[in-house]
Amino acid sequence: MRCLVIGRSGQVATALVERAAAHTGPSAADVVALGRPDLDLCRPESIAAAISRVEPDVVVNAAAYTAVDQAESEPEAAAALNAAGPAALAGLCAAADIPLVHLSTDYVFDGTLDRPYREDDPIAPASVYGRTKAEGEAAVMAAGGRALVLRTAWVYSPFGKNFVKTMLRLGAERDRLRVVSDQVGNPTSALDIADAVLRLAAMRDGWGSGGEILHLAGTGETSWHGLAEAIFAGTAAPPVVEPIPTSAYPTPARRPANSRLDTTRLAERYGIVLPPWRESLAVTLDRLAGAAPR
Numbered sequence: 371m372r373c374l375v376i377g378r379s380g381q382v383a384t385a386l387v388e389r390a391a392a393h394t395g396p397s398a399a400d401v402v403a404l405g406r407p408d409l410d411l412c413r414p415e416s417i418a419a420a421i422s423r424v425e426p427d428v429v430v431n432a433a434a435y436t437a438v439d440q441a442e443s444e445p446e447a448a449a450a451l452n453a454a455g456p457a458a459l460a461g462l463c464a465a466a467d468i469p470l471v472h473l474s475t476d477y478v479f480d481g482t483l484d485r486p487y488r489e490d491d492p493i494a495p496a497s498v499y500g501r502t503k504a505e506g507e508a509a510v511m512a513a514g515g516r517a518l519v520l521r522t523a524w525v526y527s528p529f530g531k532n533f534v535k536t537m538l539r540l541g542a543e544r545d546r547l548r549v550v551s552d553q554v555g556n557p558t559s560a561l562d563i564a565d566a567v568l569r570l571a572a573m574r575d576g577w578g579s580g581g582e583i584l585h586l587a588g589t590g591e592t593s594w595h596g597l598a599e600a601i602f603a604g605t606a607a608p609p610v611v612e613p614i615p616t617s618a619y620p621t622p623a624r625r626p627a628n629s630r631l632d633t634t635r636l637a638e639r640y641g642i643v644l645p646p647w648r649e650s651l652a653v654t655l656d657r658l659a660g661a662a663p664r
């Protein structure tokens with residue numbers, strides 16, 4: 371299959387390019403990943419031109435405004451990329467009957483529920499990022515074409531910017547880190563997301579006729595503090611990682627206390643379950659350390 375990925379240098383886009391090379395059989399894919407200046411999600415004519423040129427069997431939108439705190443002071447830029455861009459893209463895909471995979475986030479929820487969130491739980495974003503992503507989801511669902519909206523969470527990888535790389539950098543600079551322990555979620559490797567997206571794309575004839583929301587996240591849960599401890603476990607001279615409450619780490623954007631996603635629907639409908647988060651974390655840590663896989 372030919373797969374057009376919107377976004378080029380981001381974590382999921384980079385992982386899709388890399389993982390496609392390893393797939394054989396139905397999920398084997400020629401991936402064309404396009405970003406600015408060739409394809410700008412905020413310029414619908416550049417999307418239309420790319421679709422005509424690539425003639426994809428499936429489109430994956432891996433571009434987004436992901437700077438959660440910065441979005442609070444740049445709501446228009448966040449909305450253009452997370453809501454208006456996906457709306458235009460979904461409209462073009464629906465008109466051409468091209469199946470679309472769109473990525474969304476746990477931050478569409480406010481985190482007050484006492485169990486993992488299911489796909490049909492009410493959304494209530496607490497941040498500009500979450501609100502604009504929620505608008506993007508709604509636009510994709512409303513466009514009427516075949517689409518999967520994949521809500522994922524806490525994405526890290528060897529690529530781009532993410533919490534794992536931030537911790538490794540800070541841990542090398544300081545002997546003590548303070549990390550919130552009262553926000554829990556499911557750390558998810560972009561490499562695992564890429565594998566799942568390719569398998570789902572291969573199953574596109576079995577999607578419903580309209581849009582479908584699915585939760586896609588690593589198996590098992592932890593807090594940001596738990597994730598930080600796992601990052602430094604087994605390293606030489608690890609920093610002290612002090613657990614702190616959210617109130618001791620003020621940020622412009624509010625983040626959900628409970629970010630956990632229930633991934634039962636993805637398992638039942640498509641047979642996809644991501645690895646335990648510690649296993650996938652080890653893969654990325656090994657790569658970042660330049661070490662052989664353990």
Ligand SMILES: NC(=O)C1=CN([C@@H]2O[C@H](COP(=O)(O)OP(=O)(O)OC[C@H]3O[C@@H](n4cnc5c(N)ncnc54)[C@H](OP(=O)(O)O)[C@@H]3O)[C@@H](O)[C@H]2O)C=CC1
Pocket residue numbers: 376377378379380381382383404405406409410411412431432433434435436451473474475476503521522523524525526530531560
């Ligand atoms: N990161 C996370 O923790 C999570 C991410 N998600 C979602 O997963 C998806 C992928 O996230 P991730 O890979 O981490 O994101 P990144 O921030 O790593 O990458 C975002 C990509 O969007 C591109 N981009 C920005 N503006 C435009 C534009 N106008 N036109 C085209 N491309 C543009 C960026 O390009 P450039 O490099 O040129 O700026 C970059 O390649 C997003 O939908 C995100 O909301 C969901 C949950 C968690």
Ligand SMILES: Cc1cn([C@H]2C[C@H](O)[C@@H](COP(=O)(O)OP(=O)(O)O[C@H]3O[C@@H](C)C(=O)[C@@H](O)[C@H]3O)O2)c(=O)[nH]c1=O
Pocket residue numbers: 436437438439475476477522523524525532533536540547548549550553594619621625
């Ligand atoms: C760097 C740092 C962060 N923190 C806290 C802040 C925050 O509550 C939490 C995570 O910080 P980050 O800024 O990396 O995380 P954040 O940017 O909020 O990550 C989110 O990104 C978007 C795109 C998503 O869609 C979400 O699923 C989620 O992955 O850790 C500490 O407690 N100590 C620290 O030293």
Ligand SMILES: [Mg+2]
Pocket residue numbers: 436437438
């Ligand atoms: Mg961030």
